[in-house]
Amino acid sequence: MLGRIQQVFAIEELRRRILYTLGMLLVFRIGAHIPVPGVDTKQLADVLSGAFGAGLFQFINMFTGGALQQFSLFSLGVIPYINASIILSLLIPAFPKLKKLQEEGREGRKKLTQYTRWGTVVLALAQSYAMGVLVVQYGLAQPSVGFFLSTIITLTAGSIFLMWVGERMTENGVGNGISMLIMAGIVARFPAEIQQSALEISAGTVHPLWGIGLIGLFVAVVALTVIIQQGQRKIVIQYAKRTSGRRVYGGHTTHLPLRVNQGGVIPIIFASAILTLPSSIATWVPQLNWLQSYVAPGSTIYLVAYVLLIFFFTYFYSSLVFDPNDIAKNLREAGGFVPGVRPGQPTADHLGAVTNRLLLVGGLFLAGIAVLPFVFSALSNMRGFAIGGTSILILVGVGIDTIMQIEAHLVMRQYESLVKGSAFLGRKGL
Structure with missing residues (x-):
């Protein structure tokens, strides 16, 4: 196992991709702790731990690694991007123009990606406003134009930034960037989930x-x-x-x-x-x-x-x-x-x-x-x-896909070395 890890980091391109991915994940975790001003995060944590938090907001909190619980810059996570992808996927079979774009190859996929990005912006704006309404309804913030503007701008910008981070990770890192961000959020929540279960057992409940x-x-x-x-x-x-x-x-x-x-x-x-x-x-x-x-x-x-x-x-x-x-x-x-x-x-x-x-x-x-x-x-x-079943499925699924991509890089590297070696021997007449 240790030898395999050394082999992976011995390849410069693969090492660069892994370090790039880890760096982006670090940025994600730092942003998850930068709070939006004007919100009582302690009371918000109590709301999320109650009955109301069992639905939409517990789901988002899981995917964002607790960012919503702190009402941070990345409170929406990549949820708007996922929703935009779902909507576009459902629209493709219904609209011949979108279906044609899907079949046009790389250029068509670029246009579909652009549509997904615009959809992400629209959904992020709507969901940011909904978040502002929520915290005001529960008395966690003072209702004002300034508060709503700062909340909408901050949360929308955070979601768009994560979309960009995910795309860059897919292009320059290892694994699927959006999936890696979701996995990182789940991993960040695991210690709290384990602690909660341990407390319930120790309390006798x-x-x-x-x-x-x-x-x-x-x-x-x-x-x-x-x-x-x-x-x-x-x-x-x-x-x-x-x-x-x-x-x-x-x-x-x-x-x-x-x-x-x-x-x-x-x-x-x-x-x-x-x-x-x-x-x-x-x-x-x-x-x-x-x-x-x-x-x-x-x-x-x-x-x-x-x-x-x-x-x-x-x-x-x-x-x-x-x-x-x-x-x-x-x-x-x-x-x-x-x-x-x-x-x-x-x-x-x-x-x-x-x-x-x-x-x-x-x-x-x-x-x-x-x-x-x-x-x-x-x-x-x-x-x-x-939420364990969903978490485990995502962790294992994303982990396997990432490992397979790393293995593909290793195989390609070995193949290139073999071809270069054969060409060298051919020039030597051996």
């Missing part, structure tokens, strides 16, 4: 056996998440032999890997973000406060909606990144085929059927892991673990 069960459940969830995240179905692909002059091409066999959980942590993040909307709406319209009791985390309606949304985004995200018809068309043009399946539409139908079965397994896994901690929390009366 939770039996010590539940604490042992919590550790066992944590280990089991991590292990199962790793297995599912790494699991894949390999479709055998054969290529027909082609003769061009005196040379014979093709005739080899390869595999098309289909992951069990193609969406990674995206479905559960999107589902969690959608379920924050009722609390957000209730903040704007006090007459709808009754919505919060129906969709409070752990309630029957919440859990059913959570499962359905996870399944929806599992299939929806897969439809965006994997098209069996395109795969079948490309295979046919390249002379490839699935043994026992006719090329063309039959191949597309076969790939679609296999994908649907894998998505069913992946959806069941995501839904089970996401709901299990709520069930455990209800049985044990342990408050601190209600």
Whole structure:
């Protein structure tokens, strides 16, 4: 293990990318402790720890690493960016112009990214104002034009800055920048969650056996998440032999890997973000406060909606990144085929059927892991673990993706060294 780490840091480009990522995460954590002026953060912490904080604001507080609890510069985190991405993803299939941009390659994706950025700004402005309304309603700040302006400008600027940080981390660091920021926020909250659980056990409100069960459940969830995240179905692909002059091409066999959980942590993040909307709406319209009791985390309606949304985004995200018809068309043009399946539409139908079965397994896994901690929390009366399933899924998923990207850099480096070595030996005539 130590040797592998030394090997990673021995490569200058990879070392630079890792240090860049760590530096950006440090900036994120520093900004999470810079408070917005004019808010009683002590009372805000009490509000968030109460019944009201169990919905939208507990979710945001988890993703921001406690920044909301301190009403800091990064209180909104990357939530506006996530919401903007969800909205754009839902609009792409409905609008041919957006669909065409998605299919145009790099230039089209640039325009879609720009739309996401503008959507982030709009949502950040709205959510910043909602935050200002919230703290004023609870008597945590004095209502004034200056307070609302400073809150809106500060929180919106913080969210836009984090969006920029995430994009720079994706480009110049390792892993997906936005996912890394979310993971950093969750990791920052873990000590407080563990302390809360320990206090509940020491106070006698939770039996010590539940604490042992919590550790066992944590280990089991991590292990199962790793297995599912790494699991894949390999479709055998054969290529027909082609003769061009005196040379014979093709005739080899390869595999098309289909992951069990193609969406990674995206479905559960999107589902969690959608379920924050009722609390957000209730903040704007006090007459709808009754919505919060129906969709409070752990309630029957919440859990059913959570499962359905996870399944929806599992299939929806897969439809965006994997098209069996395109795969079948490309295979046919390249002379490839699935043994026992006719090329063309039959191949597309076969790939679609296999994908649907894998998505069913992946959806069941995501839904089970996401709901299990709520069930455990209800049985044990342990408050601190209600968000554990989502946290663990994101941590493990992002961790695996980041490690795979680092491994890809190592393999590429070894390949380049091998090519250079072969070229050197060729010049020497060896």
